[in-house]
Amino acid sequence: xxxxxxxxxxxxxxxxxxxxxxxxxxxxxxxxxxxxxxxxxxxxxxxxxxxxxxxxxxxxxxxxxxxxxxxxxxxxxxxxxxxxxxxxxxxxxxxxxxxxxxxxxxxxxxxxxxxxxxxxxxxxxxxxxxxxx
Numbered sequence: 830x831x832x833x834x835x836x837x838x839x840x841x842x843x844x845x846x847x848x849x850x851x852x853x854x855x856x857x858x859x860x861x862x863x864x865x866x867x868x869x870x871x872x873x874x875x876x877x878x879x880x881x882x883x884x885x886x887x888x889x890x891x892x893x894x895x896x897x898x899x900x901x902x903x904x905x906x907x908x909x910x911x912x913x914x915x916x917x918x919x920x921x922x923x924x925x926x927x928x929x930x931x932x933x934x935x936x937x938x939x940x941x942x943x944x945x946x947x948x949x950x951x952x953x954x955x956x957x958x959x960x961x962x
Contacts, residue, residue, distance in 0.1 A: 846907070858899075862895055862899035863896070870892040872888050873885050
């Protein structure tokens with residue numbers, strides 16, 4: 830009796846993060862970035878005449894650039910994993926079965942027999958009524 834090796838178990842650590850947790854994490858990151866943006870804008874307005882100009886301009890640039898980066902990170906969605914388990918073959922929906930070429934009949938075959946030489950006559954081999962054709 831041969832001994833079968835058991836299939837490799839799927840590791841729970843390789844499972845993707847649940848969709849709800851992923852969306853909550855991205856929303857939280859977005860809100861934090863928007864809070865930093867508002868703080869940059871308010872600080873730039875309140876400190877315009879009290880700090881060096883470069884600091885106020887840096888705060889304004891932060892207030893302008895942060896919304897763009899926040900939206901990019903929020904819409905970045907779930908990353909696709911390409912590390913499929915060993916032996917995994919993706920299912921191809923539109924894949925056609927392989928086509929086996931048909932050899933022409935041998936030159937010495939009778940002319941009236943148009944069947945393929947490797948074709949099996951199901952009625953003859955399985956003993957069903959009808960006999961050979």
